[in-house]
Amino acid sequence: MKQKDKKKNKRNSVRLTQVIIPDDAILDDLSFDESYKCKRNEERSVVSYKEGMDLKPGRIVEIKSNYAYIVEVDGLQYSCILSGRLKQYRMQTKGLAVVGDKVDVDFTSAPVYRIETVSSRKNKLSRFGTGTFQKEIIIAANIDQVIITVSIRKPMIKPGLIDRYLCAAALFKIDPLICINKMDLCDNAAAEDVDGRFDAARSEAEEIAAYYRQIGIPVLLVSATTGEGMEDLQRRLKDQDSLFTGQSGTGKTSIINYLEPGLKLPTAEISNYNEKGKHTTTQAILLPWSFSGHLIDTPGIKTITLHQNHKSLIPTVFPGFHPLTDSCGFRDCTHTHESHCAVKAALDQGALPLERYLSYLRIMDSL
Ligand SMILES: Nc1nc2c(ncn2[C@@H]2O[C@H](COP(=O)(O)OP(=O)(O)O)[C@@H](O)[C@H]2O)c(=O)[nH]1
Ligand SMILES: [Mg+2]
Numbered sequence: 001m002k003q004k005d006k007k008k009n010k011r012n013s014v015r016l017t018q019v020i021i022p023d024d025a026i027l028d029d030l031s032f033d034e035s036y037k038c039k040r041n042e043e044r045s046v047v048s049y050k051e052g053m054d055l056k057p058g059r060i061v062e063i064k065s066n067y068a069y070i071v072e073v074d075g076l077q078y079s080c081i082l083s084g085r086l087k088q089y090r091m092q093t094k095g096l097a098v099v100g101d102k103v104d105v106d107f108t109s110a111p112v113y114r115i116e117t118v119s120s121r122k123n124k125l126s127r128f129g130t131g132t133f134q135k136e137i138i139i140a141a142n143i144d145q146v147i148i149t150v151s152i153r154k155p156m157i158k159p160g161l162i163d164r165y166l167c168a169a170a171l172f173k174i175d176p177l178i179c180i181n182k183m184d185l186c187d188n189a190a191a192e193d194v195d196g197r198f199d200a201a202r203s204e205a206e207e208i209a210a211y212y213r214q215i216g217i218p219v220l221l222v223s224a225t226t227g228e229g230m231e232d233l234q235r236r237l238k239d240q241d242s243l244f245t246g247q248s249g250t251g252k253t254s255i256i257n258y259l260e261p262g263l264k265l266p267t268a269e270i271s272n273y274n275e276k277g278k279h280t281t282t283q284a285i286l287l288p289w290s291f292s293g294h295l296i297d298t299p300g301i302k303t304i305t306l307h308q309n310h311k312s313l314i315p316t317v318f319p320g321f322h323p324l325t326d327s328c329g330f331r332d333c334t335h336t337h338e339s340h341c342a343v344k345a346a347l348d349q350g351a352l353p354l355e356r357y358l359s360y361l362r363i364m365d366s367l
């Protein structure tokens with residue numbers, strides 16, 4: 001870089017650190033509209049700060065700490081830091097650049113690589129803290145589909161939990177795919193029968209699958225042990241960026257390892273061992289499939305939580321309620337006490353299983 005340019009950059013950075021954001025909280029409030037961020041990056045980004053830079057597009061694949069981001073650029077991984085410009089938003093750093101974000105990295109001062117811009121997101125998946133304010137923690141961004149992993153047994157399948165994941169997927173505008181794993185246990189009636197009735201489990205899985213398929217949500221019956229359903233799953237993962245979610249122990253990591261044996265991600269037993277002291281990552285990680293596309297594993301993230309502000313949206317996004325809801329008498333029908341409710345009518349006619357309606361009430365109650 002020329003001496004003159006250096007000076008100019010320095011001046012810019014001084015000026016920029018003095019920029020006062022009228023309300024810092026605005027950055028936290030990106031829930032359904034990322035336009036603030038888009039504007040800052042695409043419209044307001046002045047040419048001057050990019051002058052003399054060697055910017056390359058990349059993707060954040062892992063966050064090591066508040067300061068270290070692993071970014072994939074042209075198939076290679078670089079440890080990067082946030083530029084001074086982005087660090088102004090230090091308090092929001094975690095939400096500012098997350099796994100899956102598309103970024104521009106400046107290579108001018110290699111081996112120090114700086115993330116200079118973060119592009120606006122197609123979508124994101126967040127979880128919410130407990131307590132009154134339920135602070136948002138973004139898990140990952142730019143996700144094509146979320147693989148809702150459940151197991152038919154061990155742990156027992158819980159359709160109520162599937163509904164919760166489906167609500168979250170709908171709220172965050174991410175396509176869902178349900179994977180019912182451990183199907184091998186169904187054919188193993190002789191095996192120790194902790195949860196009872198393994199022999200009936202296959203028809204149970206098929207019944208659950210039939211219901212969700214009927215309301216338009218794809219379901220695969222798989223087994224990471226026997227390989228059942230794995231070809232179909234691979235076909236659906238190809239060329240997509242998929243985030244695996246689901247209760248711990250349902251076999252997410254086992255499925256990933258089956259499809260990509262080279263990864264050797266630690267499954268249950270090893271993770272437990274690591275809890276005794278070894279460092280394990282609790283963040284999301286983005287990894288490439290050898291058959292193209294990416295996966296996002298979220299080893300330390302226990303469950304999906306919904307935000308209390310989502311409550312008013314659940315009556316429309318709850319799986320299977322659309323397009324019924326269009327025929328409700330009230331636009332903001334909660335399908336409980338209202339008259340002319342199409343959801344309750346479907347329930348009375350047996351078109352909507354009581355179980356699903358009760359699951360809806362439980363989710364509403366919990367928010
Ligand atoms: N029988 C059976 N066990 C499985 C299957 N998939 C995973 N497991 C076991 O379930 C446990 C939890 O698996 P893991 O992949 O760590 O689950 P995760 O917590 O969802 O990542 C491990 O003991 C696996 O060996 C399967 O398809 N069949
Ligand atoms: Mg795991």
Ligand SMILES: [Zn+2]
Pocket residue numbers: 325328329333334335336338340341342343344
């Ligand atoms: Zn209604």
